[in-house]
Amino acid sequence: MKIKNICCIGAGYVGGPTMAVIAQKCPKVNVTVVDINENRIAQWNDPDVEKIPIYEPGLSEIVKEARGRNLFFSTDVESAIDKADMIFISVNTPTKTYGIGKGMAADLKWIELCARQIASVAKNDKIVVEKSTLPVRTAAALKDILDNTGNGVRFQILSNPEFLAEGTAVDDLKNPDRVLIGGDIDTTEGKEAMDALVSIYASWVPRENILTTNVWSSELSKLTANAFLAQRVSSINAMSELCEKTGADVEEVARAVGMDSRVGPKFLKASVGFGGSCFQKDILNLVYIAKSFGLEEVADYWEQVIKMNNHQKRRFAANMVRKMYNTVSGKKIAILGWAFKKDTNDTRESAAIYVTDYLLNEQAEVVVYDPKVTEEQIFSDLNYLGTRSDEENRRMVTVVNSPMEACQDSHAIAVLTEWDEFKELDWKEIYKNMLKPAFLFDGRRLLDRKTKEEIGFEFYAIGN
Numbered sequence: 001m002k003i004k005n006i007c008c009i010g011a012g013y014v015g016g017p018t019m020a021v022i023a024q025k026c027p028k029v030n031v032t033v034v035d036i037n038e039n040r041i042a043q044w045n046d047p048d049v050e051k052i053p054i055y056e057p058g059l060s061e062i063v064k065e066a067r068g069r070n071l072f073f074s075t076d077v078e079s080a081i082d083k084a085d086m087i088f089i090s091v092n093t094p095t096k097t098y099g100i101g102k103g104m105a106a107d108l109k110w111i112e113l114c115a116r117q118i119a120s121v122a123k124n125d126k127i128v129v130e131k132s133t134l135p136v137r138t139a140a141a142l143k144d145i146l147d148n149t150g151n152g153v154r155f156q157i158l159s160n161p162e163f164l165a166e167g168t169a170v171d172d173l174k175n176p177d178r179v180l181i182g183g184d185i186d187t188t189e190g191k192e193a194m195d196a197l198v199s200i201y202a203s204w205v206p207r208e209n210i211l212t213t214n215v216w217s218s219e220l221s222k223l224t225a226n227a228f229l230a231q232r233v234s235s236i237n238a239m240s241e242l243c244e245k246t247g248a249d250v251e252e253v254a255r256a257v258g259m260d261s262r263v264g265p266k267f268l269k270a271s272v273g274f275g276g277s278c279f280q281k282d283i284l285n286l287v288y289i290a291k292s293f294g295l296e297e298v299a300d301y302w303e304q305v306i307k308m309n310n311h312q313k314r315r316f317a318a319n320m321v322r323k324m325y326n327t328v329s330g331k332k333i334a335i336l337g338w339a340f341k342k343d344t345n346d347t348r349e350s351a352a353i354y355v356t357d358y359l360l361n362e363q364a365e366v367v368v369y370d371p372k373v374t375e376e377q378i379f380s381d382l383n384y385l386g387t388r389s390d391e392e393n394r395r396m397v398t399v400v401n402s403p404m405e406a407c408q409d410s411h412a413i414a415v416l417t418e419w420d421e422f423k424e425l426d427w428k429e430i431y432k433n434m435l436k437p438a439f440l441f442d443g444r445r446l447l448d449r450k451t452k453e454e455i456g457f458e459f460y461a462i463g464n
């Protein structure tokens with residue numbers, strides 16, 4: 001079966017970049033990305049490609065090349081579903097904020113809406129691909145809805161979780177460690193659907209890097225991968241606290257441990273805590289699934305990864321207050337970096353939000369600078385916590401367009417995102433313009449201690 005038309009529902013951080021790369025690599029396949037968010041689609045269609053809604057290195061160039069040729073962005077969901085042979089569902093699956101499973105389970109309401117819409121529109125057989133991260137066995141629910149509410153056409157459901165990391169999405173999509181495709185391996189139709197998706201990826205991914213499994217293994221592998229990755233960060237962050245008490249340096253420890261080929265060197269960077277839209281949500285989902293099967297020990301084991309992460313964010317902020325003579329009330333504190341990691345404008349679950357909230361509770365005056373995050377986003381993140389009103393947040397927090405301005409007349413600086421540009425700042429000039437003693441808290445192990453101390457900073461870094 002040859003795929004000619006692809007539709008992707010959800011033009012977000014996954015749908016947008018993933019489909020842009022498929023369109024670039026498969027110029028003969030028409031790819032239409034649809035979303036109910038009109039503003040987002042308008043941004044994807046902005047004649048100035050630098051204004052697309054997602055910042056990812058290399059993405060605007062691909063959109064420029066493929067948009068209008070075989071890559072389209074639209075709000076006409078039904079027409080795109082109707083035309084497509086293959087439909088990717090790439091909508092958000094956040095943690096539930098209500099009802100059963102509140103604060104833990106994934107909210108699948110947008111997934112279900114997609115399934116019902118596909119079923120009502122489809123007039124010929126279609127392959128439906130789960131691209132969103134979903135609880136294991138969601139494919140069964142999807143199949144139920146599609147088969148029971150459709151027009152008698154046949155659907156094949158595949159699981160094809162996405163492993164891209166933000167900030168390196170384009171590179172991850174072009175050179176993935178693996179592509180995972182789960183499907184109904186016991187039927188001819190199931191195998192044909194899997195082959196059709198394999199042939200899309202095989203346009204640029206070596207065949208041996210495309211794994212095919214049963215659908216449940218594929219769904220569960222995605223949650224497992226994120227749990228393992230987040231666990232590494234929490235593990236090294238746990239050691240960072242012990243390093244601070246003992247005189248060991250967490251970077252030296254990570255290097256020594258990571259050189260064991262069984263452990264490996266990647267993802268062992270101690271930090272102020274992991275953020276992003278996935279790790280916390282997916283682990284909570286895993287914990288919920290384990291609990292729902294009565295696997296209390298399994299649930300407790302993974303929940304600890306989240307507990308450690310919350311502790312790391314809190315202890316970083318608490319340490320700032322403690323070092324500044326136990327009060328930051330009325331003190332100006334510059335926050336450098338708001339995104340959850342460098343090279344993205346995404347702020348979901350960013351540690352900066354929680355550290356700032358803590359400092360605001362201590363009555364600090366906070367000034368924020370981030371090269372890619374808008375002022376509106378920063379206030380929206382703070383308001384979402386519900387700790388104080390929008391008016392209060394706007395009174396206590398200022399967002400500025402330059403790091404020098406953020407640091408001017410401040411008592412302290414906290415580096416919370418590892419943007420490369422922070423390494424190159426004129427730190428002598430910054431020091432000169434600060435109140436003394438000038439405190440510098442490095443939540444990313446980005447800056448060199450020796451040179452900063454020579455300038456005169458009171459310097460504190462995670463894990464050393």
Ligand SMILES: NC(=O)c1ccc[n+]([C@@H]2O[C@H](COP(=O)([O-])OP(=O)(O)OC[C@H]3O[C@@H](n4cnc5c(N)ncnc54)[C@H](O)[C@@H]3O)[C@@H](O)[C@H]2O)c1
Nearest residue numbers: 010011012013014035036037090091092093110132133162
């Ligand atoms: N962000 C990542 O790096 C990443 C990586 C791998 C997997 N994932 C998973 O991919 C999924 C999507 O994540 P994201 O970060 O792209 O989310 P996102 O919020 O950026 O984008 C989702 C989009 O889906 C749209 N949408 C929701 N319901 C819709 C409907 N019924 N019809 C049309 N559009 C609809 C929303 O308007 C939104 O624009 C999640 O399950 C996530 O866990 C995310």
Ligand SMILES: O=c1ccn([C@@H]2O[C@H](COP(=O)(O)OP(=O)(O)O[C@H]3O[C@H](CO)[C@@H](O)[C@H](O)[C@H]3O)[C@@H](O)[C@H]2O)c(=O)[nH]1
Nearest residue numbers: 162163164165166233267268269271274275276278340341
């Ligand atoms: O050694 C490390 C590595 C990461 N982080 C932090 O961990 C968070 C997540 O980083 P990263 O995993 O690089 O970015 P994400 O975009 O969240 O990607 C993760 O989540 C995606 C969504 O499911 C998956 O597709 C990716 O494979 C998985 O890496 C960020 O706050 C990082 O700063 C650290 O503190 N130390």
